[in-house]
Amino acid sequence: MWDWQNASPLTGLNFVAMVVGAVVVLAIGLGVVTYTIYAERKVIGWMQGRIGPNRVGPFGLLQSIADIVKLLIKEDVVPERADRVLFLLAPVIAFIPSFMVLAVIPFSARHPFTANLAVGALYYIALSAITIHGVMLGGWASNNKYALIGGMRSAAQMLSYEVPLGLSLVGVILMAGSLNLNDIVEAQARSGWWYIVPQFLGFCVFLVAATAELNRTPFDLPEAESELVAGYHVEYTGFRFAFFMLTEYLYLFAMGGLMATLFLGGWTGPWLPGWLWFAIKVFAFIFFQFWLRATMPRIRVDQLMSFSWKVLLPLALLNLVVTAVLKAFLS
Amino acid sequence: MLGLAWTPPMIAFLVISLLILVCAIMAISFRKVIYMALAIGGVFLGCAAVYILLGAEFVGAAQILIYAGAITILIMFAIMLTNHEAEEPPAAWSVRNIAAAVGCVLLGVTLYAVIRSQSWPHGAAGADVNQGQSNPVAVGLALFQHYTVPFELVSLLLIVALVGAVILAQERKEDE
Numbered sequence: 001m002w003d004w005q006n007a008s009p010l011t012g013l014n015f016v017a018m019v020v021g022a023v024v025v026l027a028i029g030l031g032v033v034t035y036t037i038y039a040e041r042k043v044i045g046w047m048q049g050r051i052g053p054n055r056v057g058p059f060g061l062l063q064s065i066a067d068i069v070k071l072l073i074k075e076d077v078v079p080e081r082a083d084r085v086l087f088l089l090a091p092v093i094a095f096i097p098s099f100m101v102l103a104v105i106p107f108s109a110r111h112p113f114t115a116n117l118a119v120g121a122l123y124y125i126a127l128s129a130i131t132i133h134g135v136m137l138g139g140w141a142s143n144n145k146y147a148l149i150g151g152m153r154s155a156a157q158m159l160s161y162e163v164p165l166g167l168s169l170v171g172v173i174l175m176a177g178s179l180n181l182n183d184i185v186e187a188q189a190r191s192g193w194w195y196i197v198p199q200f201l202g203f204c205v206f207l208v209a210a211t212a213e214l215n216r217t218p219f220d221l222p223e224a225e226s227e228l229v230a231g232y233h234v235e236y237t238g239f240r241f242a243f244f245m246l247t248e249y250l251y252l253f254a255m256g257g258l259m260a261t262l263f264l265g266g267w268t269g270p271w272l273p274g275w276l277w278f279a280i281k282v283f284a285f286i287f288f289q290f291w292l293r294a295t296m297p298r299i300r301v302d303q304l305m306s307f308s309w310k311v312l313l314p315l316a317l318l319n320l321v322v323t324a325v326l327k328a329f330l331s
Numbered sequence: 332m333l334g335l336a337w338t339p340p341m342i343a344f345l346v347i348s349l350l351i352l353v354c355a356i357m358a359i360s361f362r363k364v365i366y367m368a369l370a371i372g373g374v375f376l377g378c379a380a381v382y383i384l385l386g387a388e389f390v391g392a393a394q395i396l397i398y399a400g401a402i403t404i405l406i407m408f409a410i411m412l413t414n415h416e417a418e419e420p421p422a423a424w425s426v427r428n429i430a431a432a433v434g435c436v437l438l439g440v441t442l443y444a445v446i447r448s449q450s451w452p453h454g455a456a457g458a459d460v461n462q463g464q465s466n467p468v469a470v471g472l473a474l475f476q477h478y479t480v481p482f483e484l485v486s487l488l489l490i491v492a493l494v495g496a497v498i499l500a501q502e503r504k505e506d507e
Contacts, residue, residue: 010339086365118465122392129400133372136404140365140411152411159404179467 021113025102033249038064040290047294074238079142082235086141091236091243094134097127098250105257106182108267108275120181121173124258125166128213131247132158135222138244139232150231153301154222158213160308165209167316171202171323172262181258185266194265201319203263205312207288210255212308215248216289218296221304256285344384351377362421364410372403388466 038053038061045052053060078087104120107113117123132155139151172195173179176187188194196203212219223231233244260266260281267274299307335341354373361367375398382391461469474482 010343015339083365086369117388119388119392119467122389122396122467126392126396126400129396129404130376132400132404133369133407136407136411137365137369140407148411152408155404155408159401178465180465 017112022103025113026099028107029099029102029250029253030246032253033246034064034068036249036252036286037067037245039286040293043287043290044294047291068242071242072239076238076240077235079144079235081143083141083143086137087235088240090134090138090141091240091247092134093137094131094247095243095250097130098247098254101127101254102250102257104181105254106185106261106266107257107278108273114182116182117180119179121169121179121184121258121262124254125162125169128251129159129162131251134247135232135244138236142232142235144235146229147232147234150222150224150228150234153228154215154232157215157219157222157304157308160305161209161212161219161312164205164308164312164316165213167313167320168202168205168209169262170316171199171319174320174323174327175199181261181266185261185268188265189268194263196263199263199319199323201315202323205316205319206259206263209308209312210259211289211292212304214251214255214289216252217293218299219304220298221301224298252286252289253282256282259285340384344381347377347380347384351381365407368403368406368410371406372399375399375403386461386466389470 041063042052042060053063056062056066078084101124103115104117104123105114135158136151136155139147139149139154142148172184175191175195175198176184178184178187184195215222222228223233228234233241236244257278260278264281264284265277266281267278269277269280272280351374354370354377358367358370358374361370375394379391379394379399382388382394464472
């Protein structure tokens with residue numbers, strides 16, 4: 001029943017197992033998001049010499065839960081001049097892919113809830129492009145100039161940074177000889193080193209492109225509150241706003257998982273159990289993003305696009321060519 | 332029933348094709364251009380689901396990446412950068428529309444006749460299209476062993492199209 005990755009997932013109990021797996025992954029994702037938000041506020045608070053949330057529950061541990069409850073029971077306001085159908089649909093379109101990409105992330109060595117998909121890395125890249133529709137439609141349907149500018153900026157930024165992001169993965173895929181994320185982890189375990197060492201250039205490109213793809217500082221132009229009020233979600237309230245935030249933080253988790261899988265050896269590591277290694281690596285990525293947010297100012301909008309196309313893309317291509325040549329001559 | 336084997340993949344196929352048809356009909360019956368773009372995105376996603384159901388995972392993922400992702404976004408960009416309230420005028424029976432409708436019906440009848448007159452190969456239901464390899468490996472071997480020359484020619488065509496697009500866009504800018 002729990003072997004649905006290798007048998008057909010559409011038959012009998014395999015289907016039930018697949019649905020149970022999806023629910024469990026959703027629960028894990030929601031838990032991670034809740035405490036990512038708490039950790040972000042706490043860590044940035046410490047970095048800025050503040051205390052951070054400490055009122056709700058011990059050490060403020062229930063703060064995010066209180067915030068979520070507040071967002072869920074808030075009034076759901078739809079602006080009068082907005083395009084009602086698209087306005088209601090946009091957060092759903094944005095959220096669904098962010099949850100679906102978690103399906104291919106191998107959380108641990110024995111992975112009952114990870115799809116053994118032969119095109120895993122491509123699947124991640126392909127689905128994360130769908131979220132752009134939600135962001136863009138949300139900005140457009142709000143019928144608000146700041147939302148529209150934020151939506152357009154976001155779409156342009158996410159689309160252009162997806163190209164170097166995808167190309168930076170190709171070096172790893174060449175070395176592992178597979179698009180399947182499970183195989184990539186095992187190939188790293190066999191080769192004896194994590195791909196961050198031979199693929200350091202690819203890793204740097206990936207890290208920058210991932211930060212931009214996640215709309216986080218210093219690439220948080222789509223949500224520049226000081227120039228755009230807030231960006232594409234300025235008209236959203238209540239649980240629809242919560243859905244956009246949930247999308248963003250789920251992607252933070254998923255991108256951390258992707259980075260850990262591709263460059264840091266996934267669940268492999270000495271002594272500790274696999275899932276704990278995976279959690280440590282993902283949290284290192286998430287902490288790095290907090291750290292960046294507390295440190296960096298926002299990049300200028302006219303530098304943003306040229307940086308992606310003129311710096312990151314050539315670097316990613318160079319990395320790809322070097323990897324291919326080395327692989328051809330060394331093997 | 333209906334001479335079909337009611338296996339789970341067949342049910343999934345029927346559900347997916349129903350969704351594709353609904354999206355396609357919505358795409359042509361909506362009056363607002365942005366809704367049409369979204370419905371076309373639904374059609375692309377449905378086609379990707381059919382590919383994945385047939386075991387062509389790589390084509391399915393590429394379909395989502397390029398069609399549902401990039402092309403639909405490009406259509407939306409074009410809509411947003413032009414007219415905010417772009418709407419089609421309501422349909423009217425002009426000579427041109429009637430001619431187009433007759434042409435469509437004829438095309439449909441021809442296609443149906445041609446498809447029905449073919450004798451399609453009957454593979455076993457469990458046949459492995461990937462011949463024991465994972466799907467991307469099978470696609471890669473086919474591309475680089477059997478179809479190397481066509482593949483390289485297609486890439487040449489793409490480069491020509493890319494350079495052509497750049498040159499066209501540049502000329503437009505100089506005119507202004």
